[in-house]
Amino acid sequence: MATKPVLYSYFRSSCSWRVRIALAMKGIAYEYKAVSLLKGEQMQEKYQVLTPMAQVPSLEIDGFVINQSLPIIEYLDETRGEPALLPKDPKQRCIVRQISEIINSGIQPLQNLKILKYVGDDKKLEWGHKFIDEGLAALEKMLKTTAGKYSVGDEVTMADLCLVPQVYNAGRFKVDMSKFPTISRINAALGELDAFIAAHPNKQPDCPDDLK
Amino acid sequence: MATKPVLYSYFRSSCSWRVRIALAMKGIAYEYKAVSLLKGEQMQEKYQVLTPMAQVPSLEIDGFVINQSLPIIEYLDETRGEPALLPKDPKQRCIVRQISEIINSGIQPLQNLKILKYVGDDKKLEWGHKFIDEGLAALEKMLKTTAGKYSVGDEVTMADLCLVPQVYNAGRFKVDMSKFPTISRINAALGELDAFIAAHPNKQPDCPDDLK
Numbered sequence: 001m002a003t004k005p006v007l008y009s010y011f012r013s014s015c016s017w018r019v020r021i022a023l024a025m026k027g028i029a030y031e032y033k034a035v036s037l038l039k040g041e042q043m044q045e046k047y048q049v050l051t052p053m054a055q056v057p058s059l060e061i062d063g064f065v066i067n068q069s070l071p072i073i074e075y076l077d078e079t080r081g082e083p084a085l086l087p088k089d090p091k092q093r094c095i096v097r098q099i100s101e102i103i104n105s106g107i108q109p110l111q112n113l114k115i116l117k118y119v120g121d122d123k124k125l126e127w128g129h130k131f132i133d134e135g136l137a138a139l140e141k142m143l144k145t146t147a148g149k150y151s152v153g154d155e156v157t158m159a160d161l162c163l164v165p166q167v168y169n170a171g172r173f174k175v176d177m178s179k180f181p182t183i184s185r186i187n188a189a190l191g192e193l194d195a196f197i198a199a200h201p202n203k204q205p206d207c208p209d210d211l212k
Numbered sequence: 213m214a215t216k217p218v219l220y221s222y223f224r225s226s227c228s229w230r231v232r233i234a235l236a237m238k239g240i241a242y243e244y245k246a247v248s249l250l251k252g253e254q255m256q257e258k259y260q261v262l263t264p265m266a267q268v269p270s271l272e273i274d275g276f277v278i279n280q281s282l283p284i285i286e287y288l289d290e291t292r293g294e295p296a297l298l299p300k301d302p303k304q305r306c307i308v309r310q311i312s313e314i315i316n317s318g319i320q321p322l323q324n325l326k327i328l329k330y331v332g333d334d335k336k337l338e339w340g341h342k343f344i345d346e347g348l349a350a351l352e353k354m355l356k357t358t359a360g361k362y363s364v365g366d367e368v369t370m371a372d373l374c375l376v377p378q379v380y381n382a383g384r385f386k387v388d389m390s391k392f393p394t395i396s397r398i399n400a401a402l403g404e405l406d407a408f409i410a411a412h413p414n415k416q417p418d419c420p421d422d423l424k
Contacts, residue, residue, distance in 0.1 A: 052353035053314055064303060068317070071309035078302045090290045091276060097283035102265055105280070105317040110327065118342075130330075141264035 005030040005061040008050065010037045011204035014108055014165030015069040016057040020199035021161045022073045026080045030059075034206035037113050070097075070104055073158050085158045096152050099142060099159035103166045107135035111169055128173040136170060139163075140180040150186055156193070164190050168201070217242040217273040220262065222249045223416035226320055226377030227281040228269040232411035233373045234285045238292045242271075246418035249325050282309075282316055285370050297370045308364050311354060311371035315378045319347035323381055340385040348382060352392040362398055368405070376402050380413075 007023065007030050009016035023030055035041045035056050042054045051058045051067040058067040062079070066072050077085045086093045109115065110131040116124040146152045151159035167187045170177060177184050190196050197203070202212045219235065219242050221228035235242055247253045247268050254266045263270045263279040270279040274291070278284045289297045298305045321327065322343040328336040358364045363371035379399045382389060389396050402408050409415070414424045 052350040066306055068310045068313040071306050071313055075306040090287060094278055094283050094287040098280045101280040101283055105321050109317050109321040138264040
């Protein structure tokens, strides 16, 4: 097993993106292996050996393979150094996890490629728009009570790692972000940070040249 | 603020069910407040004040209100006594979280009432069946490598709290569970435990008499 972690990622996968931000924030060097969801490479045997869910991201690290983005981020936070991605206080940790889950289980699963394919080309824009719009409306209400400079107070947390890819996807589904000023403000502030710049889809080796 | 925690729950909500098991396992007494998803009570102002996502469960505890089931369970585990619902070892914790997320973000969001209403009455059985069947197939593969008596080793963990309600829902969508012997075996073992019996939908005050 290589000592350098290996990230199996797709440039535009929002869950891969979250993990790329975490790795960048923690300063962890890793090998990037692209898995094209568009070509269905996640369904190939060599990838399924890694992860039965046939999804990206997967992270090969410390002699085992993890998938599911939030468990990966929690693992990195428990085993790697500063900066912490979850606060120490249990209530604050809980609030960070809650915001993360509003996106992770409340919005993202309804806009992923597998679901949209099943929904069909004629309906997928309306479908994605509806669920992202509703989810962000709830998130906006919550962030008004928790945000400082970022989603929870003034430190970057796991919640922010979920927020930025979700806002990017809102753009793809033509959601009117002017309705969500708190989300928009936080997203803009995060977009200036080095780790977030490095983790952006258009900085990844599998991003097509015409999207860079 | 009352000292006794208040759980806002719907008897058949799988996310409420997970939290009920956690509360029962930890021996935490609580007041049960039913929110009927079928009647749309979660959309009422008095409930939305509690939780912007308009979903159950919500737990009022220690002077704040949490929703999202996995953050609630993690909070209870961090602040309340034995038995632990996550192992101490970071890798084992990660595996528990991974299995929990396969269900929490990979399967459950696609079968919830809000989505099924939007999918429509003529298609919802096929839709739910497809995504539960695919998700459980992946879960079965994973559990073959992690399970002991329960999902991860021989202790009950958060993963088991997610598993039981998911298997119940598989039944409602006519998924053939004989294809998933590991899941079925673990589910049967868990079903004998007091906390799981107490948390079952048919033991809740809002369960209609004809379903008891």
